[in-house]
Amino acid sequence: MLYHFLYPLHTSFIGFNVFRYITFRSIGGALTAFLILLIVGPIFIRAMQKFQIGQVVRRDGPESHLVKQGVPTMGGLLIIVAIVVSTLLWARLDNPLVWLSLFTIVFFGSIGAYDDYRKIAGRNSVGLSARGKLLLQMAGASVVGIFIYFNAGFDSHLSIPFFKDIYPDLGMFYIVFAILVIMGASNAVNLTDGLDGLAAGPTVISAAVYLLFSYLAGHVVLAEYLQIPYVAGSGEIAIFCGAIVGGCLGFLWFNAYPAQIFMGDVGSLALGGSLGAVAIIIKQEILLAIVGGIFVMEAMSVIMQVGYFKLTSGKRIFLMAPFHHHFEKKGWHEPKVVVRFWIVSIILGLFALATLKLR
Secondary structure (H helix, E strand, O other), rough: HHHHHHHHHHHHOOOOOOHHOOOHHHHHHHHHHHHHHHHHHHHHHHHHOOOOOEEEOOOOOHHHHHHHHOHHHHHHHHHHHHHHHHHHHHOOOOOHHHHHHHHHHHHHHHHHHHHHHHHHHHHHOOOOOHHHHHHHOOOOOOHHHHHHHHHOOOOOEEEOOOOOOOOOOOOOOOOHHHHHHHHHHHHHHHOOOOOOOOHHHHEEEEEHHHHHHHHHHHHHHHHHHHHOOOOOOOOHHOOOOOOOOHHHHHHHHHHOOOOOOOOOHHHHHHHHHHHHHHHOOOOOOOOOHOOOHHHHHHHHHHHHHHHHHHHOOOOOOOOOOOOHHHHHHHHHHHHHHHHHHHHHHHHHHHHHHHHOOOO
């Protein structure tokens, strides 16, 4: 919005020329989202406390989590609002990829909001049925996959990190692949959101990495030099990624241990779905498994635990799944688990950046 109003005035005042630069607007989007969280956060927390909208702790979880019962939740609503407002302010609104990103975060956030509502209203941790949640996620992811596939200039080839000459063509199957990526990312972040600050930290790192990749993918010269797919208009997605970084950092101000508020499914499903959509849009789908390795690890721990439990009639691989609970059961304090997972996420983020030249 600011681009459309202020950049045309650069002929009268050269200072407005800065609005043409994606780097400037990405920083602006990040700072705006951060400030929205910082200013509105305390008001939102008091409102949640007033209306008794608090966390419902799963009964089979670690005993140390019982103190979290009743802590305000659904903070993801605030994150989504901050990201949407910041993106609308700083991105070019004539770019359809921007609107696709906003659709994703709002749609998946709506699924999470309904899930949270069911949990709070029922005073239990059940919420929306797994089947219902997956069907809704599939519907939203299908919109993204179909839109991308039929978008002008779309290439159904996959970009494989570390290999410059391997580009498998998925054809129409790319739509199915896109759905799986977006749904997988959404549910993986949701599973990771179990400790104070655990989901928000790696999300900041993943979004920051994709901010850079979005900018590069939208720059024809840099994309060709680095041998990554060029996607016309994808540079504007950097503003969306910047808003995610700022929004999650602002949320961490209140979500750091001991948390004053939780993001709830409304936040985790929306953020995960958004990362998956960004990965699809800029043609860096496989990279998400690297930069979002923490999310992959958490999801795989649940899949392995459930599968092994059924195959062996009750035996377990981990003391508890998702994986972060395993370390809690081993005696690690919650802040130690979170910070060490952040460290691993940073290393994975740096490794993902290294793929720019290791081809």
